[in-house]
Amino acid sequence: MNRQAPSGLALDARQRAMLQEMQVRVWTPLATGPDAGAHAPGAAPAVASAVARATASTRNDSTPVRPPLALPTLPTSEPAGERGTPRPDGATDWQELQRAVSECAACGLCAGRKAAVFQTEAVHRQADWLVVGEPPDENEERAGAPFVAQAGQLLDAMLRSVGVARDGMGSAGARLSNVVKCRPAKVRNPQPDELALCATHLQREIALVQPRLILAMGRFAAQSLLEAGGPDLAAQPFDRLRGQVHRYQGLPVVVTYHPVHLLRMQENKAKAWADLCLAQGLARRSET
Template identity: 50%
Template sequence: MSDRTDTPDGWVRELDARQRAMLAEMGVKVWVPAPPRAPAASPEPATSAVAAPAAAATPAPAGRSPAPAGRSPAAVRPPQAPAPAPAPMPAPAAPPSPARSDIATLDWPALREAVADCRACGLCESRRNTVFGVGHTEADWMIVGEAPGEQEDRQGEPFVGPAGQLLDAMLRACGRDRQAMDARGVFIANVLKCRPPANRNPAPEEVVQCEPFLSRQVALVRPKLIIAMGRFAVQSLLKTTEPIGRLRGRLHRYEGVPVIVTYHPAYLLRTPIDKAKAWADLCLAMEIDR
């Protein structure tokens, strides 16, 4: 008899036909277990009853993974790329600024509008208001300052705040008034029409872009005299790099108009000792205007 295995079933399977016959003769009944059944296949989901034969009939192409179980190949869709985001709406275009050559032909309303719409340099991005100018548009005297400060930017008017108050006092001492619309009146403007950020000095390219506006204002006012106040106003009008101290006390010209050079009121507030020099400059202006 062969060696039996560890289980009864295994021991019975080891018996051959002769040994079974001998056991039968001895009256020993041998129970032979039925061979184990293969587990029944689990039922397919209802959704695959039709799709499974079709999937089995058509072999998957080489190099491609078969469709997941329970889904027909038609139901497997390739991933779709996300739809592109809608393009942003373009910002409305700014109104075109007049060409520099066209500024010389503008009248007062058109010139004021051109200054308000100007975007020729970066100062337009930070300004609150443009500072066009104020006063009598046919005045004998024209005051030209440098650039608007914080208060001028807020109010849209040149020479306001403490420096403007000092200028008004200087004008009254000369028999002039910025509010007068007669022979006592003045027209006040700046070289720049927009405030430089943090009251920094005007940049040369900013002066160049604003120069046609000031030139046209002078042409429209037709003053008998220009008083240039401050280094940047003097250098812009006279096209020089000479300091004010060397230019004071004598007559200059801008486009044929006499020009007197003096200190800016803001400088005089910081350096009161030079107020006497500024008064001498105003006396020269009154002498020339006789």
């Protein structure tokens, strides 16, 4: 079933193309202005749009669930003016992290794995967005990189709609990662202690990338990133975690659906678009 997004959001051509890619139909009124009532067949459709709610939440510094939000607090380990400045040892840092991931045997997820899923950076780059996905699937393990195949194509379209790319830098850049790096020979869900152990790799990625926000795509990504907020928060139903801003090491976190889920559940694409609007609003506010 196709979802509708209201046309009152002043979407540009790129965003409309992205909504079309996601099969989210934009509703256009028959007429506008004082004479609209004369041409409309009754009242206009009351579209309870998640997109409108998320857009309003960023415009009014609030979310549908929580009271008005303060501006995102950025880590202070590096002065704001130095963010994105290439460091001479950046490539070495990524090589060391890649080696640590590939040699890791800290938990049972490593048992029988073919290869760790971790994509190093050829050069050091700062990216405002860190996109954290679910445990690697077969396609990701084969490619040795996160978000590939159809899921990767959908994610790329989503990011393009807000002017972001997986190979971009600064406000136009996104670093993509998996919440855990290994796919065990006997596929299963990761345990809480395994998520915690693999979080050390994610923390090193954050230190290298210096993102301004994190987009958590999927249940396990959200569970790992929100565990610091208490087990009750991480255990909440997934949809209750959406539509609000969480925190991980001082960084704002927005929870949304993984692209693999969206390919199966078309009806949630409009909700994912709303989450993306919320994340985009936070990213823009952090630049000021």
